Amino acid sequence: MPDKDNDTKPNGNRVGLLERVKSGVKEDVQSLKTDIPAKAKEQIDILKDPTRTQVYTSIFRHKHDETPRNRALGVLSNVFLHLHPAKINRDAVRYSYTWGMGGITFYLFIVLTFTGVLLMFYYHPSKVQAFRDVLYLEHDVPFGKLLRNMHRWAAHLMVIAVWLHMFRVFLTGSYKKPREFNWNIGVLLLVFTLLLSFTGYLLPDDQLGFWAVTVGTNMARATPLLGHEGPFGPLLHMTPYNDIRFGLLGGSIVDANALLRSYIWHCIGIPIVASVLMIVHFWRVRKDGGISGPAAVILPGDIKEKK
Amino acid sequence: MDWHQLWSIASAPDNVPIVALIPLLIFYIYLAWKQASANDALLAELETSPALAKTHHRKTWPFRPGWQKEVHVWPFLLRIEFLAAIIVTIVLMVWSITLNAPLEEPSNPNLTMNPAKAPWYFLGLQEMLVYFDPWIAGVVMPTLIIIGLMVIPYIDTNPLGNGYYTWKQRKFAIGTFLFGFIILWVSMIIIGTFIRGPGWQWFWPGQTWDHNRLIYVVNRDLPDLFGITSNLAKGIFGVIVVGGFYAIGGFVAHALFRRYNPKDYRRMSLLQYSIMMLFLLTMVALPIKMLIRLLFHIKYVWITPWFNV
Ligand code: HEM
Numbered sequence: 001m002p003d004k005d006n007d008t009k010p011n012g013n014r015v016g017l018l019e020r021v022k023s024g025v026k027e028d029v030q031s032l033k034t035d036i037p038a039k040a041k042e043q044i045d046i047l048k049d050p051t052r053t054q055v056y057t058s059i060f061r062h063k064h065d066e067t068p069r070n071r072a073l074g075v076l077s078n079v080f081l082h083l084h085p086a087k088i089n090r091d092a093v094r095y096s097y098t099w100g101m102g103g104i105t106f107y108l109f110i111v112l113t114f115t116g117v118l119l120m121f122y123y124h125p126s127k128v129q130a131f132r133d134v135l136y137l138e139h140d141v142p143f144g145k146l147l148r149n150m151h152r153w154a155a156h157l158m159v160i161a162v163w164l165h166m167f168r169v170f171l172t173g174s175y176k177k178p179r180e181f182n183w184n185i186g187v188l189l190l191v192f193t194l195l196l197s198f199t200g201y202l203l204p205d206d207q208l209g210f211w212a213v214t215v216g217t218n219m220a221r222a223t224p225l226l227g228h229e230g231p232f233g234p235l236l237h238m239t240p241y242n243d244i245r246f247g248l249l250g251g252s253i254v255d256a257n258a259l260l261r262s263y264i265w266h267c268i269g270i271p272i273v274a275s276v277l278m279i280v281h282f283w284r285v286r287k288d289g290g291i292s293g294p295a296a297v298i299l300p301g302d303i304k305e306k307k
Numbered sequence: 308m309d310w311h312q313l314w315s316i317a318s319a320p321d322n323v324p325i326v327a328l329i330p331l332l333i334f335y336i337y338l339a340w341k342q343a344s345a346n347d348a349l350l351a352e353l354e355t356s357p358a359l360a361k362t363h364h365r366k367t368w369p370f371r372p373g374w375q376k377e378v379h380v381w382p383f384l385l386r387i388e389f390l391a392a393i394i395v396t397i398v399l400m401v402w403s404i405t406l407n408a409p410l411e412e413p414s415n416p417n418l419t420m421n422p423a424k425a426p427w428y429f430l431g432l433q434e435m436l437v438y439f440d441p442w443i444a445g446v447v448m449p450t451l452i453i454i455g456l457m458v459i460p461y462i463d464t465n466p467l468g469n470g471y472y473t474w475k476q477r478k479f480a481i482g483t484f485l486f487g488f489i490i491l492w493v494s495m496i497i498i499g500t501f502i503r504g505p506g507w508q509w510f511w512p513g514q515t516w517d518h519n520r521l522i523y524v525v526n527r528d529l530p531d532l533f534g535i536t537s538n539l540a541k542g543i544f545g546v547i548v549v550g551g552f553y554a555i556g557g558f559v560a561h562a563l564f565r566r567y568n569p570k571d572y573r574r575m576s577l578l579q580y581s582i583m584m585l586f587l588l589t590m591v592a593l594p595i596k597m598l599i600r601l602l603f604h605i606k607y608v609w610i611t612p613w614f615n616v
Pocket residue numbers: 098100101102103105106109162165166169172174175179182183184185186187189190193278281285290291292293456
């Protein structure tokens with residue numbers, strides 16, 4: 001760009017390097033003096049309302065005020081909460097209807113996953129190590145005892161909660177049309193909950209677990225057709241070394257292989273299957289029209305009987 | 308009265324859940340019963356006045372025109388879920404701080420535990436081992452329980468009582484379920500936990516466990532009572548007895564069901580009806596088999612070279 005006061009400068013249009021640096025620095029200093037306080041003020045204003053920051057709006061995609069629209073969006077645009085519909089039957093939030101047992105069961109499953117993963121850091125599923133690891137957890141690991149206790153009691157509580165959940169689903173007739181299929185998913189979840197508890201019982205490798213599992217798996221000897229002491233088992237050439245009990249234990253007695261199998265079923269196999277079933281279960285609760293009630297009572301006269 | 312014995316059973320850490328289950332069950336049965344009787348009263352009222360039935364919102368909870376039928380999940384449901392999670396966490400924390408998970412001696416195949424008990428939630432099945440061979444108690448029964456639960460929605464054709472507590476409209480269904488769940492499942496667990504001692508013998512609560520107690524009971528088989536000796540005759544006899552139970556029992560159940568549940572009876576298809584009968588009779592067979600063992604010391608009724616029932 002041609003400079004208009006070319007001739008007034010001693011060196012023509014060539015400004016000295018030093019001078020250019022000087023004026024540049026002066027501008028920089030000036031900008032620090034004026035811009036920074038201005039920006040700081042702006043920044044403070046923004047921080048006073050963090051919901052307008054880019055970080056916030058990138059996470060939460062809508063405002064959090066008390067309009068019905070935003071209350072609904074708060075649930076619908078969150079991957080975890082959108083398990084729920086935006087609105088539900090006004091009476092379904094009463095504790096007396098669902099007893100909250102399905103939700104409590106699910107929460108206990110989460111607690112068990114959390115404490116279970118922590119326990120896995122300290123536990124080796126081998127005959128030499130298993131019992132010692134539990135002792136180590138009990139006596140040396142910080143909060144190890146609490147961790148083990150919580151895992152144990154949450155497991156028991158989960159069994160109780162599943163039963164109570166099933167009981168209330170039955171008593172409210174919630175298995176009836178259109179929820180028949182979800183009841184069946186539920187029955188499978190019940191079985192897997194019990195199996196989770198049972199496979200975990202052996203893991204401390206103490207007398208209690210050992211004999212409980214021995215008693216339990218001894219029944220498998222007697223499986224019709226597939227057990228060596230079961231009806232028709234011998235006819236199918238079942239022996240203690242090839243029957244279903246052998247397959248469960250990975251041997252003819254409860255020993256190292258049984259411990260490993262228990263561990264893998266307990267920590268990997270069953271939790272994965274159960275998780276998948278829970279996803280289906282929750283999906284179906286929604287697809288079947290949400291929680292069944294409390295619904296308006298039906299009079300026999302409302303039903304058209306076919307003749 | 309050996310309080311120490313009773314206390315050592317009730318306070319064994321792994322038995323605490325079942326000690327807790329009893330009051331929980333009582334509480335929830337009460338809660339369900341309260342709502343059921345309120346609904347039943349409402350139903351009775353609506354049935355007597357059809358005019359009211361047309362306008363009533365048909366719930367026992369208050370409702371006024373103009374009120375919203377639905378509420379927002381946030382905050383009305385989520386706050387409850389959050390609260391429930393906190394309460395469960397606190398309960399678990401307190402429980403885990405005050406009570407230690409059991410840890411016995413290292414496992415030892417040469418040192419049998421007496422009594423060797425399964426975890427409490429399987430004690431009902433273990434209790435059944437007293438009355439049935441392992442293939443029935445340990446394999447057939449669990450399978451039947453699972454299948455039986457699964458068929459419930461498909462054999463219960465009663466459209467009433469969907470989504471609310473009621474007793475009046477579902478007496479048969481609820482009665483059967485309570486029989487199965489409370490009498491056959493929970494009370495067997497309670498017996499297995501509190502009453503069975505060494506050698507799986509019966510010790511009343513508060514009776515001291517005697518590890519050397521031996522009881523000689525001579526159990527007989529039903530065919531022997533009839534002087535049947537040959538294997539073939541025993542097999543045929545068993546088929547007749549067991550088949551007879553299902554035939555006669557089925558007839559009685561049929562007579563009762565079509566009288567007292569005429570609507571369900573009319574609605575059910577042959578398949579639904581036979582499946583229901585099969586499970587019903589099998590369920591009833593359990594206490595019958597227990598009774599003939601306890602009263603007449605009869606072990607088997609059906610003896611074959613392959614299996615005994
Ligand atoms: C791991 C086990 C289970 C979990 C985590 C679970 C979770 C849930 C949740 C959160 C609900 C929503 C309503 C409520 O909380 O009551 C539900 C509903 C339901 N559950 Fe489960 N459940 C489990 C096992 C079962 C079992 C054992 C059954 C029955 C045999 C069952 C049958 C049903 C049915 C039919 C519904 C729909 C009820 C309605 O619409 O009122 N579930 N479940």
